[in-house]
Amino acid sequence: MPEDDFDxxxxxxxxxxxxxxxxxxxxxxxxxxxxxxxxxxxxxLFRFRHGTLYPILxxxxxxxxxxxxxxxxxxxxxxxxxxxxxxxRHLSGETGRVEDVVSRLVRVLRGPDQAPA
Amino acid sequence: xxxxxxRVFLPxxxxxxxxxxxxxxxxxxxxxxxxxxxxxLRARLEAEGVAPPEAVRRALEALAPDxxxxxxxxxxxxxxxxxxxxxxxxxxxxxxxxxxxxxxTASVLVVETTILVRGDLLRxxxxxxxxxxxxxxxxxxxxxxxxFELWIKGDHRRPERGIGTILWLAGLTLVAGFGGVMxxxxxxxxxxxxxxxLATTLVPVWLVRDCTLLSxxxxxxxxxxxxxxxxxxxxxxxxxxxxxxLDLGGHFTSPSRRHHHERALA
Numbered sequence: 001m002p003e004d005d006f007d008x009x010x011x012x013x014x015x016x017x018x019x020x021x022x023x024x025x026x027x028x029x030x031x032x033x034x035x036x037x038x039x040x041x042x043x044x045l046f047r048f049r050h051g052t053l054y055p056i057l058x059x060x061x062x063x064x065x066x067x068x069x070x071x072x073x074x075x076x077x078x079x080x081x082x083x084x085x086x087x088x089r090h091l092s093g094e095t096g097r098v099e100d101v102v103s104r105l106v107r108v109l110r111g112p113d114q115a116p117a
Numbered sequence: 118x119x120x121x122x123x124r125v126f127l128p129x130x131x132x133x134x135x136x137x138x139x140x141x142x143x144x145x146x147x148x149x150x151x152x153x154x155x156x157x158l159r160a161r162l163e164a165e166g167v168a169p170p171e172a173v174r175r176a177l178e179a180l181a182p183d184x185x186x187x188x189x190x191x192x193x194x195x196x197x198x199x200x201x202x203x204x205x206x207x208x209x210x211x212x213x214x215x216x217x218x219x220x221x222t223a224s225v226l227v228v229e230t231t232i233l234v235r236g237d238l239l240r241x242x243x244x245x246x247x248x249x250x251x252x253x254x255x256x257x258x259x260x261x262x263x264x265f266e267l268w269i270k271g272d273h274r275r276p277e278r279g280i281g282t283i284l285w286l287a288g289l290t291l292v293a294g295f296g297g298v299m300x301x302x303x304x305x306x307x308x309x310x311x312x313x314x315l316a317t318t319l320v321p322v323w324l325v326r327d328c329t330l331l332s333x334x335x336x337x338x339x340x341x342x343x344x345x346x347x348x349x350x351x352x353x354x355x356x357x358x359x360x361x362x363l364d365l366g367g368h369f370t371s372p373s374r375r376h377h378h379e380r381a382l383a
Binding site for chain 2: 030031032033035036047048049050051052053054055058059062076077078079
């Protein structure tokens with residue numbers, strides 16, 4: 001990864017996208033289920049507040065990484081999101097990138113003295 | 118949705134509807150999704166033992182978009198036209214749009230005239246034909262402007278504005294055509310009364326002239342009415358859906374209309 005390209009704010013935004021993609025990895029979900037699952041699986045560390053979920057969901061849908069479909073449930077229309085093949089590939093590739101960034105960050109934070117042998 | 122249980126989040130949804138500046142169909146889809154999620158999250162929290170007021174508060178805190186989220190949603194759901202012209206100032210854009218409308222009107226006028234010239238229908242044209250052609254050009258430009266506003270620009274702040282004018286103008290085109298034919302007939306009758314020997318040369322010419330006038334006015338008015346009908350039907354579907362969703366008095370007048378509406382939305 002070229003160091004010049006790294007954008008810390010973009011990285012934080014990407015994390016939110018990846019959290020949503022990972023929440024959809026196992027099965028299609030409604031928006032509120034995505035919020036709850038991310039919160040539960042991260043023990044409350046990652047929380048979506050003030051509707052920040054929807055702009056991300058709708059952008060991912062526009063980019064073809066997730067697919068939103070309306071289903072009828074007890075007379076009400078509900079929107080369910082599922083991961084597309086493109087989204088799955090994106091998640092897999094970006095997970096590797098996040099691992100790389102985090103491992104570099106940890107290396108910097110620990111300093112050369114505490115680096116593992 | 119109206120006949121179901123009490124919609125706890127309806128006031129919030131109505132408030133958000135006023136703040137979400139995207140085309141009506143997108144607005145309704147976004148808010149419908151939001152309300153369903155809010156209701157589902159509230160129900161789940163209550164099932165977990167959270168007190169109802171607290172469940173509502175927590176659902177709203179998690180899912181109800183704040184101004185920043187609404188702005189991002191509006192950016193995402195805005196039209197391609199709006200995105201591509203965002204850099205222009207509103208005054209400059211308005212000037213450009215008005216200029217484009219004037220050019221479109223002139224172009225329609227040129228096309229109509231060219232068709233009439235090619236059909237050799239202007240040699241003995243009635244003076245009323247020009248009035249009809251002018252009305253038709255404005256009519257086409259108005260339909261085009263409305264189509265542009267609703268479907269390309271996605272400006273749904275006052276969607277009904279100008280729709281009635283299209284119908285009035287179509288009516289005026291038709292009245293100009295029929296009125297012209299009546300005036301022409303009266304004038305021809307006057308000439309023939311004074312000089313009956315002109316009948317063999319005058320009548321065929323005036324027949325062609327009035328048939329042209331009548332056909333052109335019927336054709337233009339018909340096309341204008343068709344445009345009006347398509348716009349009105351679309352607006353009616355979209356507005357009914359919005360009013361029904363927001364529980365603002367929207368209703369379907371017949372089951373067939375509801376069926377048609379559901380098919381259109383699907």
